[in-house]
Amino acid sequence: MAYRFKKSSINKSGLPPGTLVYRGKERQEEVKITVFNYSNDDYLEEQDISLEESLTYKEKAGIKWINIDGLHNIEVVKSLGEAFNIHSLVLEDILDTDHRPKVDCYDEFVYFIIKLFSYDATEEEIDIEQLSIILGDDFVLTFQEKEGDVFDNIRERIRNQSSRLRSSGSDYLAYVLLDVIVDNYFVVLDEIGEGLFLMEEDLLLEPSQDILPDIQQVKRKMIFLEKSVWPLKGILNNLLKGDNKLFKESTTLYLKDVNDHIEKAIDTIQTFRDIINGMMDTYLSNINNKxxxxxxxxxxxxxxxxxxxxxxxxxxxxxxxxxxxxxxxxxxxxxxxxxxxxxxxxxxxxxxxxx
Structure with missing residues (x-):
């Protein structure tokens, strides 16, 4: 069982605050922009449009969801930020893919940083991607490092006129995005749990020295996962305790539920860490017994x-x-x-x- 987390680092020391510098994996593919513009009666979906076309949606009626796949083109992020009056410090954080999860509340928008997990069963790899969400009065902007996510179900719900998304505001869309991301944590954690179960069986049947590096590697990655999820604990509660006009009272109950799921995910990660520590103790005990x-x-x-x-x-x-x-x-x-x-x-x- 192998888990690989790859991030590149660029030195930003000495640069003034708000300087836009991309920190992440080098990519050559074109940035992809997708737009959903919907209301209770109608919706419009456009795939892979230009930056200029996406900016025209700012003045259109209805809820706008603009998704950007790829952060390596700084000009795209900068132009969208200027069009929607996003602070330069927020744009700087969007481009910093090593940033810790957080929520920042501004007068006109709320900014979320959250980690998106994905599991490749073929390669047995976990990929952690930073996702930035900006919630405005009638728009939601999402910035992803690369193409591919867990939002297909949300897109189908927008296409369905009878879904609650079509009759709700941008705050409900932001909630749904957060909810799907957190729910996907459990999909990845289930895969990790299955791998730990197999490792534990191998350890009990044949405690060879070959399994020790695998245990150490999984232990390091669980620490990394915990660091990616732990900051979310209480963030939404702190958000809801404040007087934020962008979240309707009907949406705050759902956000509390997301916060409960986050705490459950943290408990699961800590349980896995305890299992790994127990596996390490079992390995050492078996070696000593032998x-x-x-x-x-x-x-x-x-x-x-x-x-x-x-x-x-x-x-x-x-x-x-x-x-x-x-x-x-x-x-x-x-x-x-x-x-x-x-x-x-x-x-x-x-x-x-x-x-």
Whole structure:
């Protein structure tokens, strides 16, 4: 089971606040912009449109959801920020893909940073992507590092005129995005849990040294996952405690439910960390037990040969007048005595359950 997390780092020291510098994996593909413009009666969906076309939706009626796949084109992020009056510090955080999850409340919008997990079953890899969500009065902007997400169900709900999304405001869309992201945490955690179960079985059946690096690797990644989710704990509660005009009272109840799911995800991650620590203890115990068994066998062998060595040492001395040296039965009697000692000691060890 292998988990790989790749991030690149660019030194921003010395730059003034609000300087737009992309920090993330280098990408060559074009930035993709998708727009949903909907109301209770109608909706419009446009895929892979230009920056200029997406900016025209600012003045249109209805709820606008503009999704950007790709942050490596700084000009796209900058232009959207200027069009929707987004503070430069927020744009700076959007481009910093190593940022910790948080919620910032401004007069005209609310800014969320949250981590999006995805699991590749073929490669057995977990990918962590930063997702930025900006909630305005009649719009939601989402910024993703790359194409591909877990929002297909939300798009289908927007296309369905009878869905609650079509008759709700932008705050409800922001809630649904957060809810789907958090629910997807459990999908990834279930995959991790299954992998831990298999590792635990292998550890109990055959505690080889090859499994130790896997345990250490999973332990490091669980720490990383916890760091990606833990900051979310209480963030929504703190948001709801404030007087935020962008969230209707009917939506706040759902946000509390999302916060409960976040706490459950954190509890699951901590449980997995405890399991991993237990696996490490089990591995060390198995190694110690195996070492003890080896030492036990060596000790028993040494104990058996101590009296035999004593007898052989006596009759190996070069004294001329030793009584048994001239006896024809001396050699077989000595072997019989030595064999009896060995058998007697083995019977005694068996009786004591040392064998």
């Amino acid at each position: 070492m003890n068994e080896i030492m036990k066998v060596l000790t028993i062998i040494s104990t058996i040969f101590i009296p035999l060595t004593f007898i052989a040492g006596i009759y190996g001395m070069n004294f001329r007048y030793m009584p048994e040296l001239e006896s024809k039965l001396g050699y077989p009697i000595t072997l019989i005595v030595m064999s009896a000692i060995v058998i007697g000691m083995l019977v005694y060890f068996k009786k004591k359950k040392w064998l």
